[in-house]
Amino acid sequence: MAVDPSAPHVDLRPIGVFDSGVGGLTVVRALRRVLPAESVIYLGDTARVPYGTKSPRTVERYSLACQRFLLDRDVKLVMVACNTASANALSALASASDVPVIGAVRPGAQASVEDSSSQRIGVIGTLATIASRAYERAIAELDASAHVSSLACPLLVPLAEEGWTDGPIATAIVERYRRQLCALDSDIDTLVLGCTHYPLLKGEIERLANAITSREIRVVDSASAMAGAASALLGDRANRADSVGALNIFVTDATRMQELSTRFLGERASGFELVDL
Amino acid sequence: MAVDPSAPHVDLRPIGVFDSGVGGLTVVRALRRVLPAESVIYLGDTARVPYGTKSPRTVERYSLACQRFLLDRDVKLVMVACNTASANALSALASASDVPVIGAVRPGAQASVEDSSSQRIGVIGTLATIASRAYERAIAELDASAHVSSLACPLLVPLAEEGWTDGPIATAIVERYRRQLCALDSDIDTLVLGCTHYPLLKGEIERLANAITSREIRVVDSASAMAGAASALLGDRANRADSVGALNIFVTDATRMQELSTRFLGERASGFELVDL
Numbered sequence: 001m002a003v004d005p006s007a008p009h010v011d012l013r014p015i016g017v018f019d020s021g022v023g024g025l026t027v028v029r030a031l032r033r034v035l036p037a038e039s040v041i042y043l044g045d046t047a048r049v050p051y052g053t054k055s056p057r058t059v060e061r062y063s064l065a066c067q068r069f070l071l072d073r074d075v076k077l078v079m080v081a082c083n084t085a086s087a088n089a090l091s092a093l094a095s096a097s098d099v100p101v102i103g104a105v106r107p108g109a110q111a112s113v114e115d116s117s118s119q120r121i122g123v124i125g126t127l128a129t130i131a132s133r134a135y136e137r138a139i140a141e142l143d144a145s146a147h148v149s150s151l152a153c154p155l156l157v158p159l160a161e162e163g164w165t166d167g168p169i170a171t172a173i174v175e176r177y178r179r180q181l182c183a184l185d186s187d188i189d190t191l192v193l194g195c196t197h198y199p200l201l202k203g204e205i206e207r208l209a210n211a212i213t214s215r216e217i218r219v220v221d222s223a224s225a226m227a228g229a230a231s232a233l234l235g236d237r238a239n240r241a242d243s244v245g246a247l248n249i250f251v252t253d254a255t256r257m258q259e260l261s262t263r264f265l266g267e268r269a270s271g272f273e274l275v276d277l
Numbered sequence: 278m279a280v281d282p283s284a285p286h287v288d289l290r291p292i293g294v295f296d297s298g299v300g301g302l303t304v305v306r307a308l309r310r311v312l313p314a315e316s317v318i319y320l321g322d323t324a325r326v327p328y329g330t331k332s333p334r335t336v337e338r339y340s341l342a343c344q345r346f347l348l349d350r351d352v353k354l355v356m357v358a359c360n361t362a363s364a365n366a367l368s369a370l371a372s373a374s375d376v377p378v379i380g381a382v383r384p385g386a387q388a389s390v391e392d393s394s395s396q397r398i399g400v401i402g403t404l405a406t407i408a409s410r411a412y413e414r415a416i417a418e419l420d421a422s423a424h425v426s427s428l429a430c431p432l433l434v435p436l437a438e439e440g441w442t443d444g445p446i447a448t449a450i451v452e453r454y455r456r457q458l459c460a461l462d463s464d465i466d467t468l469v470l471g472c473t474h475y476p477l478l479k480g481e482i483e484r485l486a487n488a489i490t491s492r493e494i495r496v497v498d499s500a501s502a503m504a505g506a507a508s509a510l511l512g513d514r515a516n517r518a519d520s521v522g523a524l525n526i527f528v529t530d531a532t533r534m535q536e537l538s539t540r541f542l543g544e545r546a547s548g549f550e551l552v553d554l
Contacts, residue, residue, distance in 0.1 A: 158434075169450055
């Protein structure tokens with residue numbers, strides 16, 4: 001790997017990313033756009049997905065095991081792509097790690113507060129994420145005056161996993177959820193995609209959001225926000241060489257991985273290794 | 278409760294039904310159509326739904342706990358509305374029960390073999406049910422010459438749970454899956470709805486199945502098939518009085534229950550009790 005000799009602080013260790021499933025590969029995709037030279041180790045706990053239906057204690061235990069796997073591979077940064085793990089286990093993860101830990105909720109919340117001029121913010125996510133109120137809490141911590149409207153959109157995950165991300169079905173479903181969200185607050189100017197699956201639908205969501213309203217609605221995807229947070233946190237320790245870093249994908253169950261990994265990663269994964277946590 | 282005195286064999290104990298979630302309420306709905314006088318106890322293990330992503334050993338453990346709960350309430354019959362539990366735990370459940378146990382897979386498989394004249398049968402279900410090949414095995418046991426084509430339809434469960442069971446979105450999604458199934462075998466004459474959520478979409482599925490093909494496609498829903506199997510098994514021990522039996526619903530987590538129970542049951546539940554297994 002070509003390293004700029006004028007950048008003595010560069011830390012060549014990989015970045016670790018984990019998620020309960022494959023959705024977190026959209027975070028890897030965003031990372032490879034922002035920091036292409038970084039090596040990345042991804043762990044998807046696909047045998048135990050979803051975390052959203054499990055007890056907070058179980059989520060913490062599984063999340064700590066995922067993080068341990070990454071720390072054992074000498075990562076310089078842990079990124080928790082799973083919203084449920086971020087909402088329930090982030091402080092336990094940070095306590096158990098000697099490298100920085102970036103969660104899924106805070107970067108998206110931060111970007112929405114920065115992007116919104118009216119502080120009327122919409123959040124969409126899975127049933128579990130919306131029920132956890134994690135985004136509402138994170139946004140309130142950043143700006144107590146912000147008005148947050150949240151909507152669970154349970155059809156969007158299977159829609160993304162099926163790869164039906166454009167065309168009439170995606171349009172009709174996104175449009176129906178858009179109307180439900182507008183019924184909660186027709187004045188939102190910023191919409192947070194609070195699920196790692198949703199960046200695959202970002203085009204459709206942006207198109208519909210802006211086709212209807214007279215003013216622009218900014219769409220914040222938490223995957224891109226996390227990649228931005230990683231870049232900011234690493235600063236001059238980030239590998240910004242003109243090369244493409246290695247990507248190693250580990251999963252706890254390989255079912256549908258070939259199909260799904262390509263869809264979420266946006267590039268063909270060279271392979272993935274099956275591990276038992 | 279009015280009991281026909283000329284039916285001395287009638288067993289007035291309730292029928293027990295359990296499922297990992299709310300979907301099994303479609304089995305209760307079918308039961309109440311076929312055997313309205315029967316009292317029913319339903320247990321939805323909604324805190325641990327879905328079972329489809331858990332290990333066979335865990336599924337067996339959870340299923341035994343669900344059955345224990347029903348047996349402790351003196352049921353005369355246990356109905357396992359969960360496809361995953363039926364595929365992984367049925368023999369363990371039958372061994373642990375002193376009353377008959379009816380699973381979700383066999384009745385639907387049986388009905389499809391009886392209904393099909395060409396023995397070209399389609400099966401749709403969740404990713405977990407289709408991956409388990411439970412219907413294929415059950416149909417092969419009944420008729421080794423049957424040709425089974427299976428398709429996972431992951432959008433249908435959230436579609437049913439959202440209550441979007443008719444209208445353009447349901448039509449477009451069902452039509453897309455229909456085309457995928459026809460690509461596997463354009464000659465199927467019978468389609469098994471291998472998921473307890475799907476009876477809510479039966480109208481849409483039947484309409485589309487028959488609009489396209491020149492001959493009729495019979496749609497077998499496993500909920501109705503299970504209710505028929507219960508009626509046949511109970512015979513003259515069934516309560517066939519001219520009255521409406523009691524229905525008691527127990528769940529391990531009450532989130533969304535009010536909304537979902539009405540949708541799946543087709544009547545307003547008088548309430549549900551939260552239990553810890």
